Amino acid sequence: MDFELDEIELMVQRTARQFAEKDLVHRADQADDNKDFCRESIELLRRNGYLGMIIPEEYGGEGMTGFHYVIAKEQIARACLSTGAIFGAHNLAIYCIKLMGTEAQKQRYLPLLASGERIGAFALTEANTGSDVASIAASAVRTDGHYEINAAKQFITNGGVASLVVVFAKTDRAAGHRGISAFIVDKHEHGFTVAKEENKMGIRGTSTGQLVFENCRVPVENRLGQEGDGFKLSMMVLDRARPSVGAQALGVAQAAFEAAVRYSQERVVFGKPLSEQQATRFALADMATQIDAARLLVYRAAKLASAGKGRFSKESAMAKLFSSEVAHWVVDRALQIHGGYGYMKEYTIERLYRDQRILEIYEGTSEIQRLVISGSLLK
């Protein structure tokens, strides 16, 4: 497969890079102790037309593809992984509506998500279950044209700022994963509460909330797909979104690599720059090679997901697995090249080391990616 970018893709890449370098990179280090950081990131994404990037033009969006989204997200994450994660969570909700929304749901909600009047989130995980989706306890009981949702959702990105949440709950407890359904819950209309905002190791410029839905009445028209389609929808969305987590990994790995190159050229040891020491040169060569290999896997999966034909769960899982582990390894190597300074908060590499760790956890841990890949191989 050829990964030379065409004219439009190059334009998307260039525009995102300019936006990231002008508006994001200088503020990324403030993500750790600025409570308003998340809202400011959303405003920057909105002003630059990114909130509706993958929403078709007829619903008020930019009409770009999933591949364009991946290219842009890589550049955004290179500057600020928190902003990349906020962008990602908003798009999880958009993917749900694009994939299973009725025409009426699309007309009603996609323009609101494109304009930023609603900020999206995707609420699957609960305190007692993350990887094992079929075990969620959330319930949705149908009564007189409504569902009454009772759920406590854990670790939801954008939780504290989201106004449109796609919530997964059981409509048939006896049916295992086939008993899960998905619902659009609009905070302005149906209400839910943010019980807690987490204090995290990294991506501290994001809001990660525990969302509580208590007897939350949602009209039947807000169900996505049929009753029982929720598990299938969540997997369809994750298959499409995992390459974009790969894009976050590429961005953070690239930023760490560039910091390591710069530092190695400035720092003098044993009478010459670190970059003149063969061990450092080899480390930089290995880092660049790993990032390129990851980029090929991510772009392949993103192209497949963008085309949306056939099955691409395996390629999507491979891209997420490999790129997130590469990001971990590259950032660790880059920190080592910084020596003691890399351990200090004044150096960006310290934040990147904490930020990247989430990539092997959310949207399916590395173990879950290995289950998906091996399941596909051994079928």
Ligand SMILES: Cc1cc2nc3c(=O)[nH]c(=O)nc-3n(C[C@H](O)[C@H](O)[C@H](O)COP(=O)(O)OP(=O)(O)OC[C@H]3O[C@@H](n4cnc5c(N)ncnc54)[C@H](O)[C@@H]3O)c2cc1C
């Ligand atoms: C910052 C942050 C943001 C998040 N954002 C969202 C969000 O927006 N929406 C959302 O729904 N969720 C979100 N999550 C939740 C995330 O997706 C889950 O944490 C993740 O899927 C793992 O679930 P868990 O934490 O329950 O771990 P568990 O499922 O309890 O797993 C614990 C460990 O066991 C391993 N494991 C599990 N099953 C197996 C197995 N069969 N074989 C081998 N090993 C296994 C796991 O890989 C992991 O290492 C977020 C989490 C964090 C930390």
